[in-house]
Amino acid sequence: MQExxxxxxxxxSSVASSNTENKSAPKIRDYIKxxxxxxxxxxxxxxxxxxxxxxxxxxxxxxxxxGDFILVNKLAYGIRLPNYFPFFSINxxxxxxxxxxxxxxxxxxxxxxxxEGNNHNRANIPEFYIKRCIxxxxxxxxxxxxxxxxxxxxxxFPSSGKCYYNSKIAxxxxxxxxxxxxxxEQIFIIPKKGDVINLNTSSxxxxxxxxxxTGSTVELRDTAILIDGKITSEYIVKEDYYFMLGDNRSNSVxxxxxxxxxxxxxxxxxxxxxxxxxxxxxxxxxxxxxNFIRWDRIGTIIK
Numbered sequence: 533m534q535e536x537x538x539x540x541x542x543x544x545s546s547v548a549s550s551n552t553e554n555k556s557a558p559k560i561r562d563y564i565k566x567x568x569x570x571x572x573x574x575x576x577x578x579x580x581x582x583x584x585x586x587x588x589x590x591x592x593x594x595x596x597x598x599g600d601f602i603l604v605n606k607l608a609y610g611i612r613l614p615n616y617f618p619f620f621s622i623n624x625x626x627x628x629x630x631x632x633x634x635x636x637x638x639x640x641x642x643x644x645x646x647x648e649g650n651n652h653n654r655a656n657i658p659e660f661y662i663k664r665c666i667x668x669x670x671x672x673x674x675x676x677x678x679x680x681x682x683x684x685x686x687x688x689f690p691s692s693g694k695c696y697y698n699s700k701i702a703x704x705x706x707x708x709x710x711x712x713x714x715x716x717e718q719i720f721i722i723p724k725k726g727d728v729i730n731l732n733t734s735s736x737x738x739x740x741x742x743x744x745x746t747g748s749t750v751e752l753r754d755t756a757i758l759i760d761g762k763i764t765s766e767y768i769v770k771e772d773y774y775f776m777l778g779d780n781r782s783n784s785v786x787x788x789x790x791x792x793x794x795x796x797x798x799x800x801x802x803x804x805x806x807x808x809x810x811x812x813x814x815x816x817x818x819x820x821x822x823n824f825i826r827w828d829r830i831g832t833i834i835k
Contacts, residue, residue, distance in 0.1 A: 581606055583799075584806070585642060585660060591778035591785065592662060595640070595692040596802075599811035600829065602662075604642045608801035609635060635774060637682065639665045640802040640834050643776070643793050646745075662802060663786050664690065667775030669724030669795075675788065676717050678781055692835075695781035709788075720775055722792055727769040731757045739767060745794065746770045771795045802834040 587600040596602070635641065645659045667673040667682055674681040678695045681687065689695065710719035723729070729739055736752050743750045743759060750759050757764060773792035778784025787793065808829035809821070 582803075585662070587662065590783060591780050592640075592664075593694045593780040593783075595664075595690060595779045595834065596662070596805075597808065597826070597829070599809050599826070600805050601807040602805050602834065603803045604800040605803050606800035608639075609633065609798050635665050635668065635798065637665060637668060637687070641665050641774075641776065641793075642799040642802060644797040644799065646791060646793050646797055660799065661776075663776035663778050663784070665774050666777045666787075667720065667722045669722055669772035669774065670727075671722045671775070673720040673722065673775050674717060675720075680777070689781075690779050690835075693779040693781065694783075718788065720787070720792075722775050723769045723773045725769055725772050725795075729767045729769060731765055731767055733757075741791070742769070742773075742794075743767055774798075804834060805829050805832045 583604050583606060585602050585604055587596045587598055587602065590598055640662065641664070642660055642662045645661050666680060666687065671682050672684075678689070679686060680689075710721055713719050723742065729735070731739065733752065733755055736750075736757055740750055748760050750757065752758075759767065772795040774795070775787045776793055777786050777788070808826040810824040810826065813821070813824040
């Protein structure tokens with residue numbers, strides 16, 4: 533009799549253990565599913581909606597400082613598929629759907645650096661820059677020391693900008709300035725989609741990288757210019773370009789040096805500073821670092 537009771541208890545214990553295992557298994561699956569969905573949602577937000585960036589240089593002072601951490605609205609200029617997949621070395625074709633608004637003069641924009649040649653074959657992880665858009669497609673930008681004119685009208689210098697005129701800054705020998713530029717004045721005519729460019733021995737080097745980035749080959753043979761092996765005297769611009777300047781005008785490497793930014797290199801518009809601290813401080817521990825937090829900059833809207 534006692535053996536039968538003991539056997540019943542063992543059976544009851546086995547059933548209870550089995551029920552516990554059956555109940556815990558769905559819970560574990562639910563947890564895994566919830567974590568997976570969260571990770572996918574976070575990844576999609578990072579790719580398409582909003583992303584965080586850190587300011588690494590002084591080129592945007594005093595609007596942005598080294599050590600500012602900012603959020604960027606990646607939907608500002610349309611839904612853009614990236615040309616690389618985060619965490620993996622996978623190249624993707626660039627594609628965008630412009631459903632929101634175009635870039636406006638004065639926007640603070642994050643973009644991929646416009647590497648010369650075929651930009652789609654650059655390294656898998658691109659280098660991001662942040663500057664203020666000064667000129668739009670088709671505009672003529674004139675830089676006179678610390679003054680900038682767009683289509684003949686002087687534009688207002690950013691209230692938080694920083695500039696001291698330094699005549700030794702060597703922006704004049706770059707190939708993107710118009711041939712009529714002088715030591716005191718640099719002129720830039722920004723290409724726009726559909727523009728017909730006259731090609732000759734004088735303009736060849738100026739437009740070479742823009743032609744190559746579309747995937748075409750261009751070469752100069754004596755006095756003849758060949759695109760994809762065919763002699764030509766003109767080129768039709770395939771996309772819009774923008775002229776970017778740093779707010780720290782006297783200490784910024786920007787469109788004056790490396791040229792125009794193509795439309796498909798745009799990432800989004802800078803929104804807000806969500807964290808800021810003096811990253812160049814020599815703080816050794818958390819307490820010391822705490823003293824270098826720029827509390828007054830956290831939550832600042834970027835204008």
